[in-house]
Amino acid sequence: MKLGKEEIQKLVLAGLMVVGVIYCYFSLLLGPMGRSQEAARKSIEALGPTIAAAKAQIAKTAEVERAAPANMETTRQVTAMIPDGSPVAWFPPRVGEFFKQHGLDKISTRLAGEVVEKEMPGFRRMSWSIDLPKVGFVSFATAVATLENEEPLLEINGLQIEAGRDDIASQRALLTVSNYVKQ
């Protein structure tokens, strides 16, 4: 079939229309929609792990919260041993009373320092100097043993026992102790 000039013109026009329709379809309709789909898909994919992490965090906290009372029981017991109020008010009388029970009447307790425990919020460590001017070695050692057993929050950091110059039968003892108190 031989095409005439008019028909060729029509064919060219039709071709142009096809090209135009395809271009418009892909660039103005399907393209933006595809991009929207991709963006939505990426957002869903990005939120997936975040939601999973959030769920895991909530579950982890619930687990920690569930186990916390049992784990903190020892801490609660230890904390219950610390009296309320200023340590300067209760510690020296407590130590004085303790050594009195062991027959050591003359005693002076002084605050030597205070250390804030960064790793232990809620607690601080206080240092004390305990002077016992007249003690017998055996009674002193017995008192030290009892003190270490009865006061778990107290530690003797240093001690000194010196023979008395006037009375050879008695010694002078000096203790440097530290104990944990509430902040």
Add this chain to the structure above:
Amino acid sequence: MSLRLNLYHEVIRAKERKRRDPLKLTLYGLAAVVAGFAGYYALQAVKLHSLNSELATVKTEFDNLEPQARTAKVREDELQTQLKAGTLLVKKVENRFYWAPVLEQVMQVVPREVQVTRLAGEITGEGTRRCALTIDGLSAGADARNVAETLRTAIADKISPQYKNVSSKFRTLEDGTEMAMLDGQQVPTATFAINVEFYSGEERPAEPVRRKK
């Protein structure tokens, strides 16, 4: 055979030409393609709508969970800090250094020929605790120096089973100027100062190996 004449051939050819009009055919084809495209577009639009709905659901879930997770994290940190502090406190209580056994052991090895005039000790360090003990005294006997030496080794031997890296050294050991009465006899004396050092608690970290230059 009869002769047939087609007097409408012009009309038929025109009809045929009109039927095979390329523009018309292209328009038909284009219409079919457009219909296909429209269908595909509609399908994609449904898919997009579905994705948007899913995204909205996921976002709502995230918006609900996110504050809860943040609160949970804060609570967990708080609990962990409390737990850590408690564990550390218990560990410190359990890792305390006890002086009473040391005093008892020293008392057990001091012989009657020795008078301890001063005993001082201190502990340092966390975890592995270093204990330094100083024992000053007076020894008496025919060989007063040997009495002090016996005491020095006896202290080390007595303490060694319970503690690590025990060392016992004389800081001073001198002949005394005074005589002492022992078992009714005047015997010479010696003054001494013994430094005892040992470690307790957790394992002492190994010292780094020095490289030879």
